[in-house]
Amino acid sequence: MELRMNAQKFRIISIAVFFLFILIYSLPAADGVFRSVSGKVEYRVPGESWKTAQVGLRVPTGAHISTGFNSGARLEIESAVLRIRSLTRMSIDELIKREGVISTEMNLRVGRVRAEVKGVEGLRTEFKVSSPVSTAAVRGTIFENDGVNLKVFEGSVRFTNPNNIGGVVSKGGTGTSTGDGPPLTGLASWENNNVVTGGTLPTQYSQGERQLTPFGSTTPLKEVEYGSISGTVSFH
Amino acid sequence: MTENHKTTRRCIYSAVTVVILASLLLYSSCYAPLTEHPRPAAIDLHIQSRAPGDTNSVLAGIIVLSEFEERLKDITQMMAAVGNNNIDTSDIEDELEEELIDIALGGTLKFSGNPYFAVEVPVSSNEAEFNVPGIPSNRSYFLYMGSFGTIDEVKQFFGLMEEAEDFDEDAIPYSNVFYVEGEESSDNTITVPFDVAGFDDVPGFEINDSDDVYSGHGWYFLSDWDFSGGSSVGAQADIIAPAQQPFTVETGKSASIEVHLVQN
DSSP states (O other): OHHHHHHHHHHHHHHHHHHHHHHHHHSOBOOEEEEEEESSEEEEOTTSOOEEOOTTOEEOTTOEEEEOTTOEEEEEETTEEEEEOSSOEEEEEEEEEETTEEEEEEEEEESOEEEEEOOOTTOEEEEEEEOSSOEEEESSEEEEEOSSEEEEEESEEEEEOTTSOEEEEETTEEEEOOSSSSOEEEESHHHHOOSBOOEEOOGGGOTTTSOOOOTTOOSOSSOOOEEEEEEEEEEO | OOHHHHHHHHHHHHHTTTTTTGGGGOSOOOOOOOOOOOOOOOSSHHHHHHSOTTEEEEEEEEEEEGGGHHHHHHHHHHHHHTTOTTSOOHHHHHHHHHHHHHHHHHSBOEETTBSOEEEEEEEETTEEEEEEEEEESSEEEEEEEEEESSHHHHHHHTTSSOOOTTOOGGGOOBOEEEEEOSOBOTTSEEEEOOOOTTOOSOOOEEEEOTTOOOOSSEEEEEOOOBOTTOTTTOEEEEEEEEOOOSEEEOTTOEEEEEEEEBOO
């Protein structure tokens, strides 16, 4: 009796896994299309070498995109338009259009992108730009992100650190995430932040050194020690 | 590549010595127009606008970890080389681009997420004093600086604000910090070969030590590069002063440094 129950359970699980596979692999993958290209813009499809991007060219999921000095591109992805600024390295990690949902995930290694995500009637748009230290997720908005800093022009953006801790940044708002704490968000604080001092080390040099405060605690793991730089500037 | 194009490139690269990495962010954004700033008379046409007598200037700087010294040697050589209109530098530009991105990602202090700091200081008699607190201590750094008229110019330069049409990056005084090594000849010249792996036949650098400043290999502040010598001579510049870099920041103390800014 027990044996028969186990066999039945196994059969049900197998069928579920089979249909899950079918579902995953039958999702129609969408493409991105270069609508404008200026300067040196290249793309690379997995397993192939870098090629020059051209207007009208379609790039699939998994493609990496690179822009050079004074270069840029406009990439249209279903309901979103992505303006890729110069010296950007990014990849399209997910680009799936299934019934009722368009799901797009970008990975921004370095550089800056401006995303305009328009709502489409009858479709839900999931659009994410992730970097090593932040994720900006949107539904119908315009924002600009360089992986650390975020500025929202329209709508609202959910802005989180790698631990998915963060908040919503609304129109006119900004956010900054360095990855080691909740992102700092505020209204146009970027614009008002005229004088910027107080440095942090790049991640690989800061283990055990940066002021890491565990979430839910007010005690830093270790106080950072600081000095300063002062001096004289002579104009020649 | 046209002469104009190369000149533009040179402007960008040399100004961006200031900004070794800032080139990373040299793209437009979408904000307000450039605020006009005063352009009183001073030393010469260029310096007038950025280092005006007895007024304020915004100093922006990039702080690079000393662990990146060897790569900085390559980067500064490549930055100088790409300013040379007499040679084809497209391969060097590609390599430079990669190096800049690498160092930007892993080799600079971040200030509110940005790879630069900015301080507004009064300028008097072409000199200004600055202080940058909050630097992680017990480490050594390199400092690259530039002088801007307004904070808006800094934002434009680093790509945080749409560039105004009249924003002239060429007019930004910058610190030309360069590694000089080799024997000084009897005519007070040190010849430094272009020494970036993978590149042959790139003309080197002729460093003039007319003020007898050179005291052996190390980092020095140089004048702006002169490329008028043709393709065989390469770039020429005068030594201004030892750079005293890298320098160490100690806990609770202020590392004192003199910075010399020059202009195209």
